[in-house]
Amino acid sequence: MKAVPKKDEGVFHRKSRTAAEIMATSRRQMMSSWVLTALVRLAAALSVLIVVILIGYILVTGIPHLRWDLFAWEYTTQNQSMMPALVNTVCMTLLTLLVAVPIGVCAAIYLAEYAKRGNRLVKLVRLTAETLAGIPSIVYGLFGYVFFNIACGWSFSLLAGAMTLAMMILPLILRTTEEALRSVPDSFREGSFGLGAGRLRTVFCVILPPAMPGILAGVVLSVGRIVGESAALIFTAGSGTANLAFGKTGVFWKDLFAPLFQSTRTLSVHMYNLMTEGLYVNQARATAVVLLGLVIGINGLSALVAKRLTRGKEGT
Numbered sequence: 001m002k003a004v005p006k007k008d009e010g011v012f013h014r015k016s017r018t019a020a021e022i023m024a025t026s027r028r029q030m031m032s033s034w035v036l037t038a039l040v041r042l043a044a045a046l047s048v049l050i051v052v053i054l055i056g057y058i059l060v061t062g063i064p065h066l067r068w069d070l071f072a073w074e075y076t077t078q079n080q081s082m083m084p085a086l087v088n089t090v091c092m093t094l095l096t097l098l099v100a101v102p103i104g105v106c107a108a109i110y111l112a113e114y115a116k117r118g119n120r121l122v123k124l125v126r127l128t129a130e131t132l133a134g135i136p137s138i139v140y141g142l143f144g145y146v147f148f149n150i151a152c153g154w155s156f157s158l159l160a161g162a163m164t165l166a167m168m169i170l171p172l173i174l175r176t177t178e179e180a181l182r183s184v185p186d187s188f189r190e191g192s193f194g195l196g197a198g199r200l201r202t203v204f205c206v207i208l209p210p211a212m213p214g215i216l217a218g219v220v221l222s223v224g225r226i227v228g229e230s231a232a233l234i235f236t237a238g239s240g241t242a243n244l245a246f247g248k249t250g251v252f253w254k255d256l257f258a259p260l261f262q263s264t265r266t267l268s269v270h271m272y273n274l275m276t277e278g279l280y281v282n283q284a285r286a287t288a289v290v291l292l293g294l295v296i297g298i299n300g301l302s303a304l305v306a307k308r309l310t311r312g313k314e315g316t
Contacts, residue, residue, distance in 0.1 A: 055292065058285075058288050058289060059292075061285045062285040062286050062289035063289055066286045066289065070082050070083075070287075071083050073243070074243060075242070082267060084242065084243045084244075084265075085265050085266055085269070085287075086267060086290065087244065088244065088264040088265060089227060089266040089268075089294070091158065091244065092158060092226065092266055093223060093226050093227060095260075096165040096222075097223070097226075099162065099166040100165075100167075100169050100170050100173055101219060104169075104170050105177050105215065107174050108173075108174050109177075111174075111178050113199065113207065126175075126178075129171040129175055132167075132171040133171040133175070136231075137168060137229055137232045138231045138232065138235075140167060141231050141233070141234065141235035144163065144236040145235040145236055148163055148164065148236060149235075154261060156238030156240070157236075157238075157260060157264075158237060158244070158259060158261070158263075158264045160236040161232070161233045161237030161264070161266075163236075164232050164233075164235075164236045165232065169225055169226065172218060172221060172225070173218050173219065173222055175218075176214060176215065177211075177214070177215050179214065180211040180212075180217075181207060181211050183211065184207050184210050184211055188206050189202055189206070189207065192205075192206045216302050216305060217302075220298070220303075223295075224295055227267070227291065227294060227295055227298070228268055228291075229266075229268060230269050233266060233268075233269050234269060237263065237264050237265070238263035238265070239263070239265040239270075240264050240265060242262070245258070245259065245262070246258055267287060267290065267294070270287060271287040271291065274287065
């Protein structure tokens with residue numbers, strides 16, 4: 001029987017050690033993968049649990065205090081109606097979006113489609129937008145009070161509050177729209193240019209349709225911030241409880257735009273005032289239920305619109 005040469009024996013042991021190391025490395029990778037998977041699932045479960053607890057607390061504490069008096073058309077000290085605040089919230093949201101969405105979308109289209117990539121001006125605009133997105137709402141409220149209420153002479157009004165909120169959500173709409181436009185593959189642009197289409201037609205007919213779900217996502221986030229904002233509106237829109245009404249001076253244009261210069265309160269400000277007074281805590285909890293339902297309804301409607309747009313794009 002021939003003995004195994006020392007050289008071959010060393011190769012055999014090296015191969016054995018290599019196989020053992022591979023097995024150990026595989027076990028470590030499986031263990032780390034299992035730990036990371038467990039942590040991710042735990043984080044997801046905690047997030048869902050927190051949302052369920054918050055929604056459950058709002059519903060349990062607020063639904064028993066809902067009554068028809070809270071939906072009376074006019075606010076009085078007897079009914080503490082939230083209907084004027086609900087109408088004002090819808091008007092404030094629509095007016096804010098009417099100002100912020102066109103400006104934000106057009107600015108994002110310029111940055112993503114027209115401006116040269118790597119331009120210093122583009123980098124400056126993006127840095128400014130990211131900085132403005134992190135500023136607390138109270139700072140926007142103080143600026144709006146100094147500029148719109150005092151300098152422009154609008155006092156506490158719906159228009160002052162809407163313009164302040166438009167400045168708040170403009171960076172969010174700008175960044176989300178730009179990211180949605182950049183997510184569209186360059187092959188779409190190249191194919192459109194190859195067929196002879198101009199840049200304007202390419203943007204509105206080829207780029208915007210597939211980017212629309214992302215743009216709507218930014219609008220939904222903006223609506224959530226508008227509906228839930230209170231600090232900035234206390235300084236700019238005030239806390240008026242009267243319903244919005246047209247003027248009665250006899251001058252058409254002055255009477256038509258009179259609601260824009262009335263002091264208003266949204267649902268969040270209405271809830272804040274009721275809680276701080278300390279006399280209508282139950283009514284404030286009922287208002288929180290309506291505010292939650294309004295936010296969920298707006299998000300659901302926006303998701304439905306985005307789904308319809310996506311289906312229409314796939315069908316074409």
